[in-house]
Amino acid sequence: MVLVFTEINKNRIKKSSLECVQYAAKIAALTGGNVTALVNQASAEHLEELGKAGANTILNMNISDLGSDHILSCAAVEHAVKHSSAKVIVFAFDIAGKAIAPRLSARLKAGLVAGATELPAVNGAAFEVKKNVFSGKANAIYSIHSEMKIIALLPNSFPVVLSENKALVQEFQPDLSAVKSRITIKETKTNATGGMAPLPEADLVVSAGRGMKGPENWGMIEELATSLGATTACSRPVADLHWRPHHEHVGQTGVAIRPNLYIAVGISGAIQHLAGVNGSKTIVVINNDKEAPFFKSADYGIIGDAFTIVPKLTEAIKKFKAHQN
Amino acid sequence: MKILVAISNVPDTTTKIQFSDNNTKFNAAGVTFIINPYDEWYALVRALELKEANLAEKVTLIHVGLPDGDATIRKGLALGADDAVRIDSEGPDSFYVAEQIAAYAKEKGYELILTGKETINYNGSSVAGMIAGILDLPLISLATKLDVAGVKITAEHDIDGGSRVVECDLPAVVSCAKGMAEQRIPNMRGIMAARTKPLEVVKPIDSAPLTSIKSFDLNPGRTSCKLLGEDQLDELVKLLHTEAKVI
Ligand SMILES: Cc1cc2nc3c(=O)[nH]c(=O)nc-3n(C[C@H](O)[C@H](O)[C@H](O)COP(=O)(O)OP(=O)(O)OC[C@H]3O[C@@H](n4cnc5c(N)ncnc54)[C@H](O)[C@@H]3O)c2cc1C
Ligand SMILES: Nc1ncnc2c1ncn2[C@@H]1O[C@H](COP(=O)(O)O)[C@@H](O)[C@H]1O
Numbered sequence: 319m320v321l322v323f324t325e326i327n328k329n330r331i332k333k334s335s336l337e338c339v340q341y342a343a344k345i346a347a348l349t350g351g352n353v354t355a356l357v358n359q360a361s362a363e364h365l366e367e368l369g370k371a372g373a374n375t376i377l378n379m380n381i382s383d384l385g386s387d388h389i390l391s392c393a394a395v396e397h398a399v400k401h402s403s404a405k406v407i408v409f410a411f412d413i414a415g416k417a418i419a420p421r422l423s424a425r426l427k428a429g430l431v432a433g434a435t436e437l438p439a440v441n442g443a444a445f446e447v448k449k450n451v452f453s454g455k456a457n458a459i460y461s462i463h464s465e466m467k468i469i470a471l472l473p474n475s476f477p478v479v480l481s482e483n484k485a486l487v488q489e490f491q492p493d494l495s496a497v498k499s500r501i502t503i504k505e506t507k508t509n510a511t512g513g514m515a516p517l518p519e520a521d522l523v524v525s526a527g528r529g530m531k532g533p534e535n536w537g538m539i540e541e542l543a544t545s546l547g548a549t550t551a552c553s554r555p556v557a558d559l560h561w562r563p564h565h566e567h568v569g570q571t572g573v574a575i576r577p578n579l580y581i582a583v584g585i586s587g588a589i590q591h592l593a594g595v596n597g598s599k600t601i602v603v604i605n606n607d608k609e610a611p612f613f614k615s616a617d618y619g620i621i622g623d624a625f626t627i628v629p630k631l632t633e634a635i636k637k638f639k640a641h642q643n
Numbered sequence: 644m645k646i647l648v649a650i651s652n653v654p655d656t657t658t659k660i661q662f663s664d665n666n667t668k669f670n671a672a673g674v675t676f677i678i679n680p681y682d683e684w685y686a687l688v689r690a691l692e693l694k695e696a697n698l699a700e701k702v703t704l705i706h707v708g709l710p711d712g713d714a715t716i717r718k719g720l721a722l723g724a725d726d727a728v729r730i731d732s733e734g735p736d737s738f739y740v741a742e743q744i745a746a747y748a749k750e751k752g753y754e755l756i757l758t759g760k761e762t763i764n765y766n767g768s769s770v771a772g773m774i775a776g777i778l779d780l781p782l783i784s785l786a787t788k789l790d791v792a793g794v795k796i797t798a799e800h801d802i803d804g805g806s807r808v809v810e811c812d813l814p815a816v817v818s819c820a821k822g823m824a825e826q827r828i829p830n831m832r833g834i835m836a837a838r839t840k841p842l843e844v845v846k847p848i849d850s851a852p853l854t855s856i857k858s859f860d861l862n863p864g865r866t867s868c869k870l871l872g873e874d875q876l877d878e879l880v881k882l883l884h885t886e887a888k889v890i
Binding site: 505511546578 | 654656657660662680681736737738741763764765766767768769770771772773774775776777781782783784785797801802803804805806807808809810811812820821822852853854855856857858859860861862864865868869870871872873875876877879880881882883884887889890
């Protein structure tokens with residue numbers, strides 16, 4: 319049995335959660351058994367989507383303050399593990415997964431692979447799971463020896479193909495009376511991202527660096543992003559200089575992303591920047607210095623002045639899109 | 644209030660990664676090791692700031708590792724930590740490391756345990772949550788701000804699409820990310836003082852790792868970049884559509 323922890327954000331099942339359900343379904347196919355998805359306060363539409371992603375059973379909870387302290391979510395997952403007799407538990411390696419999966423791992427003495435990028439290979443009683451190490455410069459195969467196993471799946475590393483599958487839905491009321499939330503929320507702040515997909519989930523990203531000279535020049539970056547339906551990002555100095563908000567900073571110290579397309583404008587390609595973006599499927603680099611290290615890590619490169627190239631590229635994309643419709 | 648800062652010993656960020664023993668071991672030959680940047684810049688510096696503001700009595704470093712990590716621990720002492728302990732074990736996996744740190748923190752009564760958000764070699768983001776799980780403590784994960792008032796801490800941490808300001812009682816575990824503090828450079832006096840600060844070496848407690856690494860492989864990276872001219876942007880868009888299939 320495989321249990322998947324899933325989340326709803328902005329009234330949608332998170333993309334990373336759907337990836338996890340699909341991943342769990344593939345594990346269940348390898349090991350035998352079914353997939354149970356755990357979710358809180360899901361609507362009929364959410365339940366349908368989880369079914370389509372491959373859940374056989376859905377445990378739908380109705381707990382209003384579940385997200386306030388990970389201690390509660392962790393306890394809920396523990397109840398669901400018992401209820402479903404799960405031996406494998408899948409999380410997304412995202413903000414919630416990074417907090418809950420390790421706690422659960424310690425409580426159940428279940429070996430955890432944090433940031434898996436591929437399906438496990440079953441080797442006797444052990445699972446062998448690939449994950450990124452050295453900030454994307456290498457991979458390692460981890461072997462999980464314990465009977466219970468936890469895998470936290472790196473977002474955007476597993477494709478989702480929805481089917482017509484329908485899940486059996488059960489109302490699930492774990493008894494959390496013995497666990498007390500010890501965290502009090504004082505204030506919640508929302509990043510102003512407009513209509514853009516959140517960076518960790520974005521398929522398309524347009525990112526710019528110090529080569530843009532100043533925050534007043536970001537209009538053309540935003541226009542390029544809009545023409546593609548992409549999310550904007552930036553290099554670290556750009557966030558440190560307050561040209562752009564901190565949540566846009568990608569790289570080793572910022573957000574690590576792996577979109578299908580990463581367009582880097584006026585970014586030199588320092589190793590610490592690459593650490594957060596080298597998992598992107600396709601990288602396009604625009605830089606006026608032909609020696610910029612980023613060209614060594616790019617699939618497509620344009621050597622030239624961003625100030626003339628970016629608006630022209632936006633036009634080319636608009637033309638392409640208009641043609642497609 | 645005493646703070647325990649967990650520091651990991653990692654290859655410098657610019658290291659060219661290589662493996663040995665048939666790709667089963669990291670090849671440390673010629674590699675410069677540093678304190679994991681998140682542990683140093685954020686967890687340790689913030690701990691020192693809290694001590695300087697008289698909000699903490701003592702800042703202790705803990706490292707689970709072999710004697711080759713001592714130089715890294717001394718760098719942490721040079722930055723201003725009061726003392727350090729090294730649990731003498733290779734630290735075979737995150738769970739094992741967390742068990743060692745949890746046991747030490749509990750025995751010695753540390754009220755605040757700080758870690759970095761992740762190590763830059765194994766990228767686990769796991770140790771803090773495991774310590775919290777072992778000791779049944781609250782965890783503030785990926786904190787970007789941290790303040791202490793008596794037995795309470797206030798922190799800000801990232802959530803999907805935003806951030807949250809939260810409060811909890813000590814004891815607690817906090818994993819630290821960018822925003823919490825600014826990097827410091829150790830001065831000569833710190834470096835001299837570090838030589839004589841206590842670095843205790845302790846035997847590990849019994850614990851069994853739950854995972855192990857079987858093998859490594861290097862990411863080949865990108866081999867060739869297709870260069871296009873400024874006047875070939877339509878061509879680029881076409882390639883992104885037909886060749887890369889990303890738009
Ligand atoms: C431990 C550590 C962690 C770090 N973490 C991160 C991280 O998470 N993310 C990150 O980004 N950095 C990180 N850094 C910093 C990193 O080393 C680089 O300093 C940083 O990425 C450089 O940002 P940049 O490319 O925007 O600026 P620069 O290096 O200044 O590069 C600007 C680029 O723009 C080009 N350019 C200039 N004018 C134009 C023009 N008109 N048209 C086109 N191109 C132009 C230049 O040729 C140059 O290549 C970290 C550093 C350390 C030590
Ligand atoms: N061997 C170790 N000794 C002490 N602290 C460690 C060790 N490994 C990891 N940590 C701490 O745990 C954090 C998260 O590590 P990880 O879960 O491996 O990404 C690091 O930033 C350190 O603060």
